[in-house]
Every structure is written in structure tokens, then in C-alpha cells.
Amino acid sequence: MFKSVLLAGVVVGALAVAGAAGAAELQVKMLNSGSQGMMVFEPATAKLKAGDTVRFIPTDPGHNVETIKDMWPAGVAEVKGVMGKEVVVKFAKTGVYGFKCMPHWTMGMTFVAKVGDGKPNAADAEAAIAKAPPLAKKRLTADFATLK
Template identity: 60%
Template sequence: MMIFRAVAGAVALAVTLPAMAGEVSVKMLNSGPGGMMVFDPAFVRLKPGDTIKFLPTDKGHNVETIKGMAPDGAEYVKSAVGQEAVVTFEREGVYGFKCSPHYMMGMVALVVVGDKRDNLEAAKSVQHNKLTQKRIEPLLAQVQ
């Protein structure tokens, strides 16, 4: 009987504790996986409530939401160049990010939060230059 009570108490405690949100670090690099001017990793899956810490590992980078590549009502993100940015994702959907100074060089990242993909087609329809399009298409292809 004592074992059952201890187990039942542990189960009740586990059910009442809030879920711990996760945190992912994304580096902003001059050179890394995928070439020059990249986010590492460039593709991230999260649960609602999780956080990304964007780290300007190399100088001259920032992170900014790509217009048209975020769920309705999501907070617009734009950090100062050279500054770390911490973003908590509450809304489910697909988010596109760029480094403003290096966007024309294809410095983009894609974040998928939760299971809803309501804005995926809108995100796919955003127009980019040729190099950026070449980098973002494989990221969008990973969204399921």
C-alpha cells in the first residue's frame, strides 16, 4: 500500500507541475554549415513556450522577422546589430528570420512552432532574391 501511495503522489505532482520550456541557441556566423553568412542551425522545431537565443557569434549580425513569414499576431522581432536576442515563441506556425545586413547574401533561418501550419502557404509565397530563395526553399521543404 505504501508504494502505491508514493507512486500516486509522484504522478499527481508530475501532472500539476508546469511543463518546462526549452531553449535553443542559434549562432549567427560569417562562415559555417551551409556556407558564408549563416544561422546555425538554420532550421529549428519548437513547442509553444520554447525560446531561441540568437547569438551574434561573429560581428555584424542581427535577427529580424521576414515580413509575411510569421503567424498572425506573432511579435515582430528586430535586434540591434551585434546584440543577442532572446525570443519566446507562443504562437504556433512557421517563422522566417533574416540577418538584415546579410539578407541579400541568403542569411535566413526557419522556425516551426507546434503542429499548426496555417501560415505555411503565405510563408512560401514571400518573394526573395535568387540566393536567398535557394537557401530558404530546402528549409521550407522540411516543414511537414
């Protein structure tokens, strides 16, 4: 009896670890200069699964990360990071998530994540992109297209 209870505990523990191991973490750097030019998140996009996380890493104290208004699934708490500090975001809900560095928003410093199929708010995300400042709009349009 003791052996079967012990075995059951080991199996349940292994399944819990396997479930946690299925989630991924992506590191995104906030850069003054990168492969897309000046003031960028690198990488600029991500296709994620529910449960995945993104760790935003500032490489300079002049960067932050925050939500792009209207480019966010309904019912999900918005993000507003502190200047020069790492921010970790866990994605629990399917949808499109837009991020910006507020000081460099007009310079096009943006990041877009698509979680699952992204459908719940894809149309809202496209409408938000249309209202973005010109350089942000240009990057967001190109990056959003790669996620479709």
C-alpha cells in the same frame, strides 16, 4: 491539517517547475562561415513546441536577427534585433516563423522555425519565400522543405 496543506503546496510547486522545464531553449549562432557556407544561422531550421525559445547569438558584431515580412503568424509581435546583440524569442503561437540577418539577407542568411504543425501561415510563408532575394530564396526553399 498543516501537513496536508504543506504537501499540497509542494505538489503545486513541483507541477509549476515541471511545466517550465518542459519548454526548451535552442541556441542559434549567427556565423560568417558555417556548414552551409558563408553568412549563415546555425542551425538553419528548428521544429519547436509552443513555449520554446530560441537564443540568437551573434559571433560577429555585423549580424542581427529580424522578422522576414509575411513569414510570420498573424498577431505575433515582429522581431528586430540590434546589430551584434543577442536576441531571445519565445514562441507562444503555432506557425512558421522566418528570420533574416538584414545586412546579409541578399547572401541568404536566414533561419526558419516551425512551431507545432505550422499550418496557420504555411501558405503565406511559401509566398514570402517566392519573393525573397535569389540566395535567400534558395536557402529558405531547402530549409522550409525539411520542416514539412
